Amino acid sequence: MEQIAVLGAGSWGTALAMVLADNAHSVRLWGQRPEQIKEINEKRTNEKYLPGIQLPEGITGYSSLSEALEAIDTAVLAVPTKAIREVLRKVKQCLRQPITIVTVSKGIEPDTHKRISEIIEEEMGTLLQDVVVLSGPSHAEEVSLRHPTTVTVSSKNMTAAERVQDLFMNSQYFRVYTNPDLIGIEIGGALKNIIALAAGITDGLGYGDNAKAALITRGLAEIARLGCALGANPLTFSGLAGIGDLIVTCTSVHSRNWRAGHLLGKGNPLDEVLQSMGMVVEGVRTTKAAHQLAKKLNVKMPITEVLYDVLFNGKDPKEGADSLMARMKTNEMEDLINILEK
Ligand SMILES: NC(=O)C1=CN([C@@H]2O[C@H](COP(=O)(O)OP(=O)(O)OC[C@H]3O[C@@H](n4cnc5c(N)ncnc54)[C@H](OP(=O)(O)O)[C@@H]3O)[C@@H](O)[C@H]2O)C=CC1
Numbered sequence: 175m176e177q178i179a180v181l182g183a184g185s186w187g188t189a190l191a192m193v194l195a196d197n198a199h200s201v202r203l204w205g206q207r208p209e210q211i212k213e214i215n216e217k218r219t220n221e222k223y224l225p226g227i228q229l230p231e232g233i234t235g236y237s238s239l240s241e242a243l244e245a246i247d248t249a250v251l252a253v254p255t256k257a258i259r260e261v262l263r264k265v266k267q268c269l270r271q272p273i274t275i276v277t278v279s280k281g282i283e284p285d286t287h288k289r290i291s292e293i294i295e296e297e298m299g300t301l302l303q304d305v306v307v308l309s310g311p312s313h314a315e316e317v318s319l320r321h322p323t324t325v326t327v328s329s330k331n332m333t334a335a336e337r338v339q340d341l342f343m344n345s346q347y348f349r350v351y352t353n354p355d356l357i358g359i360e361i362g363g364a365l366k367n368i369i370a371l372a373a374g375i376t377d378g379l380g381y382g383d384n385a386k387a388a389l390i391t392r393g394l395a396e397i398a399r400l401g402c403a404l405g406a407n408p409l410t411f412s413g414l415a416g417i418g419d420l421i422v423t424c425t426s427v428h429s430r431n432w433r434a435g436h437l438l439g440k441g442n443p444l445d446e447v448l449q450s451m452g453m454v455v456e457g458v459r460t461t462k463a464a465h466q467l468a469k470k471l472n473v474k475m476p477i478t479e480v481l482y483d484v485l486f487n488g489k490d491p492k493e494g495a496d497s498l499m500a501r502m503k504t505n506e507m508e509d510l511i512n513i514l515e516k
């Protein structure tokens with residue numbers, strides 16, 4: 175049994191805290207709002223993020239970050255990507271010893287184009303023992319119901335990844351694999367949110383399963399193109415953090431990215447959609463980063479390009495979908511052949 179801090183008491187941080195508590199670990203769940211922590215400790219609920227769920231006794235809520243981090247070896251970082259640098263700067267001030275950070279957030283930073291593990295390395299410096307990425311098809315709502323779920327962990331140090339695999343592995347409902355392709359795991363998890371937004375839009379426009387299957391398949395092709403240009407192993411995209419997460423996010427009403435896309439497809443403006451969600455929609459920020467990266471690396475990402483115009487340049491979603499269908503004819507396998515020949 176270990177003492178583990180989970181930083182971020184949103185849907186994913188709370189669901190992962192439940193997995194760790196079910197595995198008999200003692201979990202310190204840190205959140206920035208004292209009234210939410212009071213609810214967690216007194217009512218054993220987190221109604222805003224996981225309505226109707228009873229939290230196990232092994233979770234204790236903390237509103238003091240230094241108390242949550244006192245004498246711990248491992249912290250799970252579960253805040254939206256745009257808050258990561260701010261939270262890590264506070265974490266550093268509280269630490270006296272290097273720790274292992276398990277990152278579960280999905281995104282790429284606009285402008286720097288850094289993956290989350292790279293941001294953590296940069297911010298933490300010598301106070302970082304190891305960084306381990308946990309990713310895969312895993313809606314918090316279903317994990318909190320203890321429905322069967324599979325994820326993958328990766329790290330530059332696979333011994334650290336295996337330790338995190340052991341911490342989270344629960345033979346009843348949470349199965350954890352390892353994969354040494356850190357870049358592929360992070361890129362798959364980040365970019366699937368772009369495609370989920372697009373899938374929500376086509377559903378909002380009233381298109382059917384053919385359009386959805388096309389987006390998932392061609393979305394995977396452009397995720398793999400960018401991932402491979404960044405050094406990922408193409409096989410990773412056929413795994414849990416690739417096609418697995420793409421399927422779960424593009425086809426589930428639990429997905430905030432899909433839901434936001436659905437509202438956009440119905441004609442609602444982006445700012446109103448984001449305000450109405452009440453939870454993070456990572457795909458919007460990641461679309462900006464991927465659009466920049468695709469230009470920089472000269473990688474074709476037609477779905478990302480069109481979504482960028484819909485989100486940031488006022489393009490009509492229906493015109494966006496039409497423009498994807500009107501593209502020049504091409505060979506479906508061209509890019510795969512190029513990748514395999516390299
Ligand atoms: N939900 C899911 O099913 C999954 C989510 N993820 C990823 O996990 C990450 C977190 O997502 P999720 O938990 O769903 O997001 P939510 O929107 O459900 O919760 C976000 C949490 O982060 C906190 N937070 C936001 N900004 C700050 C800040 N500046 N300082 C401290 N805390 C902050 C929020 O606090 P407050 O309530 O006070 O605003 C809240 O507790 C995302 O990158 C997401 O892509 C990955 C897999 C599954």
Ligand SMILES: O=C(CO)COP(=O)(O)O
Pocket residue numbers: 280310311312313314367370419422423428429430431432454455456
């Ligand atoms: O990453 C997720 C499932 O694996 C959650 O997706 P959303 O952020 O779209 O809800």
